[in-house]
Amino acid sequence: MSFDIPALIGRSTLNRIQVLGQSTIFLVIAFIQAFLPPFRFIRLLKEIEFIGSRSILIVAVTGLFTGMVLGLQGYHTLTQFGAEALLGSAVALSIIRELGPVLCALMVTGRAGSAIAAQIGIMKITDQFPALEMMAIDPVKYVISPKIIAGIISLPLLTAVFDVIGIMGGYLVGVKLLGVNEGAYFGKMVSAVTFTDIYGGILKSLSFGLLIAWIPSYMGFMAEPTTEGVSTATTNAVVLTSLSILIVDYILTSLLL
Amino acid sequence: MIRVENLVKKYGNTVASNRLNCRFEQGKVTVILGGSGSGKSTLLRQITGLERPDSGSIYFDGMDLTLASKKKLYVKRKKMGMLFQGSALFNYLNIFENIAFPLREHTKIAESVIKTIVTMKLEMVGLRGTEKLMPSQLSGGMMKRVGLARAIVMDPKIIFYDEPTSGLDPISTGVIGKLIMDLNSKLNITSVVVSHDIKSSFRIADKIIILFYGDIIAEGSVDEIRNSEDLRVKQFINGEPEGPIPFNRTDKNYLDELLMEQE
Amino acid sequence: MYGKKTEISVGLFMILGMACLVYLSVNLGSVELFGSDAYTITARFGSIEGLEPGASVEIAGVPVGKVKQISLDEDNALVKMEIKKGTKISDDTIASIRTKGMIGDKFVKLSPGGSEDLLEDSDSLMDTESAISLEELISKYIFQK
Numbered sequence: 001m002s003f004d005i006p007a008l009i010g011r012s013t014l015n016r017i018q019v020l021g022q023s024t025i026f027l028v029i030a031f032i033q034a035f036l037p038p039f040r041f042i043r044l045l046k047e048i049e050f051i052g053s054r055s056i057l058i059v060a061v062t063g064l065f066t067g068m069v070l071g072l073q074g075y076h077t078l079t080q081f082g083a084e085a086l087l088g089s090a091v092a093l094s095i096i097r098e099l100g101p102v103l104c105a106l107m108v109t110g111r112a113g114s115a116i117a118a119q120i121g122i123m124k125i126t127d128q129f130p131a132l133e134m135m136a137i138d139p140v141k142y143v144i145s146p147k148i149i150a151g152i153i154s155l156p157l158l159t160a161v162f163d164v165i166g167i168m169g170g171y172l173v174g175v176k177l178l179g180v181n182e183g184a185y186f187g188k189m190v191s192a193v194t195f196t197d198i199y200g201g202i203l204k205s206l207s208f209g210l211l212i213a214w215i216p217s218y219m220g221f222m223a224e225p226t227t228e229g230v231s232t233a234t235t236n237a238v239v240l241t242s243l244s245i246l247i248v249d250y251i252l253t254s255l256l257l
Numbered sequence: 258m259i260r261v262e263n264l265v266k267k268y269g270n271t272v273a274s275n276r277l278n279c280r281f282e283q284g285k286v287t288v289i290l291g292g293s294g295s296g297k298s299t300l301l302r303q304i305t306g307l308e309r310p311d312s313g314s315i316y317f318d319g320m321d322l323t324l325a326s327k328k329k330l331y332v333k334r335k336k337m338g339m340l341f342q343g344s345a346l347f348n349y350l351n352i353f354e355n356i357a358f359p360l361r362e363h364t365k366i367a368e369s370v371i372k373t374i375v376t377m378k379l380e381m382v383g384l385r386g387t388e389k390l391m392p393s394q395l396s397g398g399m400m401k402r403v404g405l406a407r408a409i410v411m412d413p414k415i416i417f418y419d420e421p422t423s424g425l426d427p428i429s430t431g432v433i434g435k436l437i438m439d440l441n442s443k444l445n446i447t448s449v450v451v452s453h454d455i456k457s458s459f460r461i462a463d464k465i466i467i468l469f470y471g472d473i474i475a476e477g478s479v480d481e482i483r484n485s486e487d488l489r490v491k492q493f494i495n496g497e498p499e500g501p502i503p504f505n506r507t508d509k510n511y512l513d514e515l516l517m518e519q520e
Numbered sequence: 521m522y523g524k525k526t527e528i529s530v531g532l533f534m535i536l537g538m539a540c541l542v543y544l545s546v547n548l549g550s551v552e553l554f555g556s557d558a559y560t561i562t563a564r565f566g567s568i569e570g571l572e573p574g575a576s577v578e579i580a581g582v583p584v585g586k587v588k589q590i591s592l593d594e595d596n597a598l599v600k601m602e603i604k605k606g607t608k609i610s611d612d613t614i615a616s617i618r619t620k621g622m623i624g625d626k627f628v629k630l631s632p633g634g635s636e637d638l639l640e641d642s643d644s645l646m647d648t649e650s651a652i653s654l655e656e657l658i659s660k661y662i663f664q665k
Contacts, residue, residue: 133307156541157541
């Protein structure tokens, strides 16, 4: 067998383009279906519980330690310039602009993204999608759409929780432990953080919420209908979602600045 | 009830349905028999509208399903029930919720009525008392019976069975066969069964269709099939390894292929 | 299909998330929830040298507002400032751009004059002092003839 390298590259490029197109169509259909009656409010509630409520703890702990380590690192760097009064703004800005949306999204990807891909993959290998079809229920509308809307709703809220707890973590370490002036910590923060920062953070988390529901859903939906297929889809879903979060983060940051 | 005309479906070079013509009569049990790869599952998926044929028509209640919009198809689907090979129960819902699912989605029946209906359907399949269990806690045969209860919960006019007895022990096989006949006789439900299990098919069928690589090679009552002179039919129903139906699918001559390897 | 537990946990999640969002945007992002409780004045500077929107506006070291917008107007920098309602600023107040600490932020310092006439919404300050640029000072010193 001969290896025709240009043909190989061409074929794999075409495949990738096809996957991109397919997944975009998948997203658009799921999104449109979400706004067509009948509305499945209960399904949405269930998904918000799964993606949002059950991620609170992990997001809070991540936020707390991120804030604490920022407080520690920031303090040691800033004291060298005698500028430890800026600790509050340093912690708040890095969390609100970058770490909050990104770390929160990565944690939720690990927790909920993998579960979404696995759940949908299992539904696929056990014929649950045709079963829904046969009961005259659109599987995409029933299973996928609520997940996407729930992702978009949950992530900004989770990120806000992450931000607030992160800032408190920085406060604990910076003010309570290392003795930065409390007034300076919050005063500097208030004057440094603008609405654009918060708006940017929310915009990012909205996009990440979409990615977290979309990519794993698609991977699960398109998984090979075998046990290995589902496990591969789960792994790929987490890797791909995390990478896209970082890439989209860069793009959004460059657009927002 | 269902009329299939000139149905063609191809996957690449493989012909799964080769200009099929057949009928499924109201109130009768029709069994589609065939070995693996004979195109029987594909035929079922096309009749139920899960897959679109390349060409041809399928008339269900006078409407051509191949041309129907999704909305119209969904209306017809409410008259269909289907038992999947792997039962296809929702793994995140318990038995009660699995059976109640179509009712909750399509009707606004009060909770107490739903409870009554579910209990009745569970009684029919002999599984009352399992309401609170999860599907994973049941055996394969029990899962099939729950799947059947779910398929009939909306009181369909027609039920499709995809390999209802595969992977079951002889007693469960008998139970499922009896359930299919009971539903058919008591509720006058039309049944379409896809199977490769000859013994139980002969027991339940009013009519048998035998598929062979996308072609219908025999059609008729159990006795007609049993007395068929067609060698392929004879080989299939007797389960003989030697005969006109080749065991492997390649057209190449065995000796040629062996010699080619050595070149 | 779903129980009270789902409703409660989603409800708690929404409340917590919303509370955090509100805290962030009201406390840190200074979004006014109940209409504007500030008025805007403008000042024209020769150079603002690193002043940014969001920088604080102070009188005698007390923050009284924020820089809202900076734009260019015929070679001069036009700085729009939001001042808290109730802050009295006379029309002969001098606005100057100062730096806090060595690497600190730029801010606008308002030094009130003695006039009786107070500024109102969208009025302008006449007297301004541009930012003192360290580089300019040094170069002036070095290259002075």
